[in-house]
Amino acid sequence: MSDAPSRRAASGTEAYQLDEQVGFLLRRASQRHIAIFNAGIPELTPTQFAALAKTAEIGPVSQNELGRATAMDAATIKGVIDRLAARGLIETGESPTDRRRVMVRLTxxxxxxxxxxxxxxxxxxxxxxxxxxxxxxxxxxALLERLG
Amino acid sequence: MSDAPSRRAASGTEAYQLDEQVGFLLRRASQRHIAIFNAGIPELTPTQFAALAKTAEIGPVSQNELGRATAMDAATIKGVIDRLAARGLIETGESPTDRRRVMVRLTxxxxxxxxxxxxxxxxxxxxxxxxxxxxxxxxxxALLERLG
DNA sequence: TATGATTTGTTTGTGTGCAAACGAACCGGG
DNA sequence: CCCGGTTCGTTTGCACACAAACAAATCATA
Structure with a gap:
């Protein structure tokens, strides 16, 4: 069905094929994974599960530190923690040594x-x-780890 | 600094290490890519650029079809097209054969x-x-393409 | 041709994800 | 002790991403 690989765009767009770009492929692979996740664990989002699992891994942590450990910025981790706390899966408390910190631990x-x-x-x-x-x-x- | 690989979680969480999971690694790699993209092309988001490039590839298309070609659902592609149109990079018009369709083409x-x-x-x-x-x-x- | 199913696009609501701006608390050096 | 820089958390605003529900148009087929 046509000479696909040597396909030439009509305008001056040269040989830029979206479907070959890493960024696009990464997005699609993530989407597929998330769909699989939602089907397998409907009660939590991948992000929420990540925060939960990481909290279990590294014990009581401050909110921002947990964010760093799960690759979420301060604004994002806040929402995630709020929702997990609202469900009673984690609880927050104050740090005895630093009054700024919000400590997070599993219930x-x-x-x-x-x-x-x-x-x-x-x-x-x-x-x-x-x-x-x-x-x-x-x-x-192994390759994916090196692109992190 | 400690026997990392055989690290044992304190509770019953067994050997689930977040940082080894594909989903987490995919998210991190995407994040890094998006950061690189934002630095290199500050005026467009990766998604907007994808829609623009795909429109150039496949010529005038209906909105939903463009969404399918760029892996965005109907609700998402709408917003993306609205923003691209507001910037004058694409324009929309009606289809002569199907009154439901919103046709999209580059300006x-x-x-x-x-x-x-x-x-x-x-x-x-x-x-x-x-x-x-x-x-x-x-x-x-090649591997990433097969995970799409 | 009627009519039921499908497709197209829209809207609303929720959940990431990030930038930017902010106040409060902490920390280091003078 | 003071003062500037850093870190902690919050808020707001914008941009995907998807589910669900909807109206309008089209299609398939009986």
């Missing part, structure tokens, strides 16, 4: 939810990588 | 802007992939 409910959801999260990771063979998955993850 | 301004920005866009792609060697870049793109 037992949060801990239970996390334990319950981790298998689903692992399945989601696998489903996302399903189109690749196991060695390809490892390779992909 | 000469849009065409000029695109021609001017494509080199920057290419530089942005390269900068995003800079941490990888050329063969790794090709490999990464």
């Amino acid at each position: 037992s409910e949060g801990r239970a939810a996390l334990a319950r959801l981790i298998p689903s999260a692992q399945a989601i990771t696998e489903a996302t990588l399903a189109p690749l063979t196991p060695p390809e998955r490892a390779e992909f993850i | 000469s301004e849009g065409r000029a802007a695109l021609a001017r920005l494509i080199p920057s866009a290419q530089a942005i792609t390269e900068a995003t992939l800079a941490p990888l060697t050329p063969p790794e870049r090709a490999e990464f793109i």
Whole structure:
């Protein structure tokens, strides 16, 4: 159905094909992953789950520090924490040593939810990588880590 | 600094390390790319540029079709088109054959802007992939395409 | 041709994601 | 001790991204 690769744009747009650009491909892969996540864990967003999991990993943390650990800026992590707290999965308190800090820690409910959801999260990771063979998955993850 | 890989979480969270999950890595890589894009092309968002470039590729299209071609749903593409039209880079009109359709085409301004920005866009792609060697870049793109 | 299903676009609501501007608290050097 | 720089958190404003619900137009087929 036509000579696709040597396709020439009508105007002066040269050989810029959107579908070959990393940025576009990254966005599409993220979208697909998020769709898989929403199907597997409907009760939490990927971002909320990330904050929950990271809090479990690194224990009680200040809000901004948790944001840094999960790649969310101060404005974003605030909303995420507010919503998790409203659901009773985490709780916030003041720091004994720094009055500016808002400390974040899991509730037992949060801990239970996390334990319950981790298998689903692992399945989601696998489903996302399903189109690749196991060695390809490892390779992909390794390359992706270096682009962070 | 400690036995990192065999690190054991205090609670029952088992071996779920956020920083190893594809979803998290995809989000981080996207964030980095978007930051590079914003620095290289401050006047347009990556999404807006994608819509502009795709419109140039596939000529006059209906709004929803352009959305499909750029991986944006109907609600999203509408906002993007509204903003591009407000800037005079594209213009919309009615379809002669289907009264529901909103046809989208580049203005000469849009065409000029695109021609001017494509080199920057290419530089942005390269900068995003800079941490990888050329063969790794090709490999990464190939794997990423299959995760779309 | 009627009519039911599909498609196109719109609107609303929620959730990231980031820039910018701000006040409060902390920290270091003089 | 004071003072300037930094960090912590908040708020506002804008831009995706998607679900859900909707009206209008088109299509398929009985």
